[in-house]
Amino acid sequence: MKRFLLFLPLLVALVVGVVLFAGIGKDPTKLESALVGKPVPEFSLRDLHNPDAMLDQSLFRGQVSLLNVWGTWCPACKDEHDDLMWLAEEKGVNIIGLNYKDNRDDALVWLDRLGDPYRKIIYDPRGTLGFDLGVYGAPETFVIDAGGVVRYRHVGVVNETVWEQTLLPVINDVQGNG
């Protein structure tokens, strides 16, 4: 019994070590979205290209889409833009844009210069839909299934690696099940 007690600190250290080790390498700045498994929040916002047209959550019905949150004020959005163009043009991915806390003129200039990978762009200058989606920084990219339910949220830039290792498996899974 006495002998066993001597090993107690070692045992405690091992348990604590295993628990702490499990946390190493996790990026604490990336949070899982609270909306996963829930439908896209209701919204009614204008189309960026066509200020007279209103868009709402029915936009996400019928096919799997990526919802990409961007703004011209966001440097990382510029980094991922070429990859979004590649996804839209080469892979035929259905991307919806959410122009977040931006202004229309800047956004249109940006798209003119860098290209437009989006099927539709929701214009959200006050960030209301962004807030309902729990967006806490841009860029963020959501995978939304054909029923309009959020399946995944990626925080940070989308590039080839992220597409192949993260988004594509989620999309395949969503299409397989739905």
Place this chain on the structure above:
Amino acid sequence: MLRIVNFLLVLLLSGGAAAEVADVYDFSDRAQEQRYQNLIEELRCPKCQNQNIADSNAPISKDMRDAVYRMMKDGASNEEIVESLVGRFGEFVRYKPELDSRTFLLWATPAIAVLGGLLVVAGVVIRSRRAGPESPALSAEEQARVNKMLADQDKPS
């Protein structure tokens, strides 16, 4: 010299003022203001790693403070306000997580540690009580050795 010191002082003081989060909200009374203050102090900014939305200058924190204020004006209860933000941003924004199966250990650890400590103390006390005068600290054999050592020491060498 004095001028420079003055200038530096002004700079220092104004720096402090600028760093504070300045929002202007109207409250009907002190209690409401206090309630708002308590709420924003226990909500965590999702963008910053460890700041509440009261301290944070991040745009998202400003949006969250606005939302808290708006919901308060609409007569929402504290739980409703916190729930609505958790529904959007996840459990991360709660500095006081709900007590459920996942957070049970988190809440119970202090109690477990205190109980464990008490058990150890009780154990030590009970053992020393039990080992009272009937069972002396040294066995007869040990006592004999001690006596011999002491006797040897007293002898002039």
